[in-house]
Amino acid sequence: MSPIDVVSAASVEPQPINWLTPGRLARGHLHILDGEPCKGKSYIPLDIARALSVGEVPFATGALPEGTPAGSLLMMAEDSISDTLVPRLKAMGADLHRIHFYSQRDGQAWSVPAAALLIREAVERLRPVFLVLDPIVSFLSASVQLYHDASVRMALRPLAQMASDFGVAVLMSRHLNKAVRQRAMYRGSGSIAFTAAARVAFATCANPQNSRERLLVNVKNNLWAKVESLRYGLETDGAGSRLAWLGAANPLTEQLSLPEPGRRSKFDLAREFLLTLLGNGPLSAEKIWQEAQALDLSVRTVNAAKAALGIASKRLVAEGRVCSLWMLPGDVAKEPAGELIAEFGERFEGDPFETEDG
Secondary structure: OOOOOOOOHHHOOOOOOOEEEOOOEEOOOEEEEEEOOOOOOOHHHHHHHHHHHOOOOOOOOOOOOOOOOOOEEEEEOOOOHHHHHHHHHHHHOOOHHHEEEOOHHHOOOOOEOOOHHHHHHHHHHHOOOEEEEEOHHHHEOOOOOOOOHHHHHHHHHHHHHHHHHHOOEEEEEEEEOOOOOOOHHHOEOOOOHHHHHOOEEEEEEEEOOEEEEEEEEEEEEOOOOOOOOEEEEEEEEOOEEEEEEEEEOOOOOOOOOOOOOOOOOHHHHHHHHHHHHHOOOOEEHHHHHHHHHHOOOOHHHHHHHHHHHOOEEEEEEEOOEEEEEEEOOOOOOOOOHHHHHHHHOOOOOOOHHHHOOO
């Protein structure tokens, strides 16, 4: 067995952090942005890419110093590139030649950690300073357990290494969970390991003093003292909508002011859990059971949430084995049965939610 690699601290030359925006966006590091859907959150990475493309400082709210234009690579799964994202960038005044989108035209799915090499190759070729994965759960391999700390940390490791190797600022985004009484740091869906892996974490919320505005709150910062919250809103004219930074908010708050107050029950947790897992498409019952165990959810509770949400299940048969596929109403099973059997067939031959009565 070869000895582990060690390095003397005396041999390491200290390096300053390479900030794109001091205290907010650093090259070579992971960042995370949590927020509700349909509240303008997706405009934030677009505006960062716009600013970089024309040599401006992201998040700037005053006079903008001239800088060197830089490129971005955007992996955004929830909006159309042609009729939504590019029109927004044009309305914002971005230099479109410096912004690239992930497009699965060749049939190759980019995911981490399974296809992290594909992302790394694209970053090496394009040399962006900014990479977006929105939402991060859309770009995780099927084997990753969203609520299992160790699984999430292992999945994000090659992404963090790539950020360091190429000096790219990586921004991951997540939707919020329903636990409104929790601190902002714990509001993102899935494991806390997402926030732990990120060096800087943000969350968006309503501005309680102005219903037309939102707040961008810095909930964690391992690279700088926490920075002040920023107010922002959307401006719309004949050219389209654009994000406008409206200055600092005071005081800084970590408690997001969102509706639906109250402490969630196991049933509420199971509902959120299933919506999160199945929001990106059907999954096998075995995959769902692996994730449910990490949250200490019983079969009975998950089945009750399944019924309440109207989740359908479909049996797939391949090579003499049976796999049960769960899907939200309106979804269609697209993954071939053989691929699911190859992943789960050695461990079970049916639906664990039918064989247990938790």
